[in-house]
Amino acid sequence: MKKLYKIMLFLHLFVGIGAMAGGSAAIISPKLPMGMTVDTLKYSPFNNFLIPGIILFVVLGIGNIFSAIMMFLKSKYQGYISSVFSFALVIWIIVQCIMLRTIVSLHVIFLIIGLIQSIISIIILFNQHIFPTNIIINIISKLSEKYPNNTIIKTIYTLGKKFI
Known part of the structure; x- marks a missing residue:
């Protein structure tokens, strides 16, 4: 960073x-x-x-x-x-x-x-992690918990973890 x-x-x-x-x-x-x-x-x-x-x-x-x-x-x-x-x-x-x-x-x-x-x-x-990105991060996090096998969400979540 x-x-x-x-x-x-x-x-x-x-x-x-x-x-x-x-x-x-x-x-x-x-x-x-x-x-x-x-x-x-x-x-x-x-x-x-x-x-x-x-x-x-x-x-x-x-x-x-x-x-x-x-x-x-x-x-x-x-x-x-x-x-x-x-x-x-x-x-x-x-x-x-x-x-x-x-x-x-x-x-x-x-x-x-x-x-x-x-x-x-x-x-x-x-x-x-400030507005509006904190909202996006929370949405992606919740989506990854709700749909752990979804490839697109998993990829976005993984990329997010890598860069943030």
Whole structure:
């Protein structure tokens, strides 16, 4: 479990620093951030990169740095915090691809990073046995007692014991 926390800490810092850099570039130069022209936004509701830059800087940048700090401090709410910013990254990438009507390698890379973060944050929630995962754990436990020979339930129960 410690290895997952270290991976997640690294990913939050990586995404946070990158998002703050990209967001800063868009805020400082909203018409030509890092060489991107506003023509890229022709299918989006934005005229320039200012608003997307602010969202990128604040939500994904500061949000992931905050999550990394909370992880470092071992906050009891870390599973929730990581989930919010991990899912935010996945949503950001999907919406960005839809608005720009293109997919480039960075989109794929950051979508994969967001999905990895999301999976790890769910594992953290299950490991912490807090809402709503405590309910799921109880249901699976009761189902495994009631149906001990059911292969699917047995597999889920075994996997749960292995990762939690």
